[in-house]
Amino acid sequence: MLSRETFLEIDLSAYQHNIRFFTKKLFPTKVMAVVKSNAYGHGAVEISQAAIEAGVDMLAVAFLEEAIELRSEGINVPILIFNYFNPRYASEALKNNLTITIYSKQQLNEIIRYVPHGLKVHLNLDTGMRRLGPSVEEAYELAENILKAGYELEGVYTHFAVADETEERFTIAQITKYRHFIEKLKKAGVNIKMLHVANSAGSLRFNYPVFNYARIGVASYGLQPSEEFLIDDLIPVLSWKSAISYVKKIKKGDSISYGRTFIAPRDMIVATVPVGYGDGYSRGLSNKGEVLISGKRCKIVGRVCMDQFVVDVSNLKQKPKMGDEVVLIGKQGEDHITTEEIARLLDTINYEITCAITSRVPRIYLRRENSP
Numbered sequence: 001m002l003s004r005e006t007f008l009e010i011d012l013s014a015y016q017h018n019i020r021f022f023t024k025k026l027f028p029t030k031v032m033a034v035v036k037s038n039a040y041g042h043g044a045v046e047i048s049q050a051a052i053e054a055g056v057d058m059l060a061v062a063f064l065e066e067a068i069e070l071r072s073e074g075i076n077v078p079i080l081i082f083n084y085f086n087p088r089y090a091s092e093a094l095k096n097n098l099t100i101t102i103y104s105k106q107q108l109n110e111i112i113r114y115v116p117h118g119l120k121v122h123l124n125l126d127t128g129m130r131r132l133g134p135s136v137e138e139a140y141e142l143a144e145n146i147l148k149a150g151y152e153l154e155g156v157y158t159h160f161a162v163a164d165e166t167e168e169r170f171t172i173a174q175i176t177k178y179r180h181f182i183e184k185l186k187k188a189g190v191n192i193k194m195l196h197v198a199n200s201a202g203s204l205r206f207n208y209p210v211f212n213y214a215r216i217g218v219a220s221y222g223l224q225p226s227e228e229f230l231i232d233d234l235i236p237v238l239s240w241k242s243a244i245s246y247v248k249k250i251k252k253g254d255s256i257s258y259g260r261t262f263i264a265p266r267d268m269i270v271a272t273v274p275v276g277y278g279d280g281y282s283r284g285l286s287n288k289g290e291v292l293i294s295g296k297r298c299k300i301v302g303r304v305c306m307d308q309f310v311v312d313v314s315n316l317k318q319k320p321k322m323g324d325e326v327v328l329i330g331k332q333g334e335d336h337i338t339t340e341e342i343a344r345l346l347d348t349i350n351y352e353i354t355c356a357i358t359s360r361v362p363r364i365y366l367r368r369e370n371s372p
C-alpha cells in the first residue's frame with residue numbers, strides 16, 4: 001500500500017548501466033559490488049540480484065547479518081564481509097559459505113577457537129587508513145597464522161583514505177606499501193588469488209591490471225564518488241517522490257512549524273508534504289532545502305518535522321492541489337534535485353543522504369525495457 005504516495009523509485013536498469021560502465025572501464029579488473037547498509041539505502045536484495053544479472057560475481061557487505069540476509073534470499077555468489085563480528089558467530093560465516101576479513105592477531109586467535117579450520121579469508125592490510133588491519137610489518141606474521149590454521153587466504157586488500165581528492169601522493173604510497181607486502185608473500189611462495197585496493201573513486205584513477213577486483217559502492221548507485229571530478233556516464237538510481245497533503249494561504253506575519261523559525265514576509269501560498277526526519281529527510285534542511293512541484297523549485301519554509309514539512313508554492317503558475325507530485329530527489333520537468341545538492345546543504349557526503357532514508361519509505365523497483 002502506498003497510501004501517502006511517498007516512495008523511492010529504484011531504477012535497476014540505471015544501476016546495471018553503472019555496473020557495466022565499470023566492468024568495461026576497469027577490464028580485466030572485475031567489479032565487486034558493495035551492497036552494505038542496505039545497498040546504500042537502495043535495497044540490498046534487489047540490488048544484489050541486479051548486480052549478478054549484470055555479470056558481477058562477488059558481493060561485499062560490512063556485517064555478518066547483511067550477508068546472511070542475502071543468503072536467505074537465495075543469493076549464492078561469494079560474499080565478503082568487511083567488518084567486525086564477535087568471534088562466537090564465526091560458525092555462521094562457515095555455515096553460510098561467507099568470506100571473512102581478518103585484521104588482527106587477537107581476532108584470528110579467537111575465531112580459530114570457534115572454527116578451527118575451513119574458513120575463507122581476506123586479510124585487510126592497513127596502508128594508511130588507520131582504521132582496521134595490521135601494518136605491513138605485522139601483517140606477514142598474521143598471514144602465516146592464517147595459513148597455519150588451515151584457512152584459505154584467498155585475498156589481501158587495503159583501503160584508500162583520499163582516493164576522492166586530487167592529491168595523489170598518499171594514495172600512491174598506499175599502493176606501494178601494498179605491493180611490497182604482496183611481493184614479500186610471493187617470495188615466500190604464497191600466491192594470493194584476489195588482490196583488491198580500490199573503491200569507486202580509486203578505481204577510476206588508480207587501476208592496474210594486477211588488481212583483479214575493485215570494490216565499487218557509491219558510483220554504482222549513480223552517485224558521484226568525488227567532489228573534485230565529475231563522472232558523466234553515471235545515472236542516478238534513486239528518486240524520492242511524494243505528494244502534497246494540503247495547500248493553504250497564509251498571511252504576512254504568520255509563522256510556520258515548530259519554533260516559529262519562519263515568519264511570512266508577505267501573504268503566501270504554502271503546501272504541506274507528508275515526509276519528515278522519521279523518513280530520513282534531515283531536519284537540517286529546515287528553511288534550506290528545496291523540492292520540485294510542477295517542474296519548479298519550491299523552498300522549505302520552517303522546520304522539517306518527523307512526518308511532514310511545508311514549502312512555499314506562491315510562485316507556481318498553477319495553484320497546486322492535494323495529491324500533486326512532489327520530487328525530493330530526482331527529476332521533474334526540466335529540473336533535477338541531486339543527492340549531491342542535498343549533501344552540500346547539510347555539509348556532508350551523498351553516501352550519508354541515501355543511507356539515512358528509513359524503512360518507512362517503500363522502495364519501488366523499476367526495470368526499463370530498453371536499458372540505457
Ligand SMILES: *Cc1c(COP(=O)(O)O)cnc(C)c1O
Nearest residue numbers: 034082159199200215216217218
Ligand atoms: C564501503 C567500502 C567500499 C566502497 O566504497 P565506495 O567509495 O562507496 O565505492 C570499498 N571498500 C571498503 C573496505 C568499504 O568499506
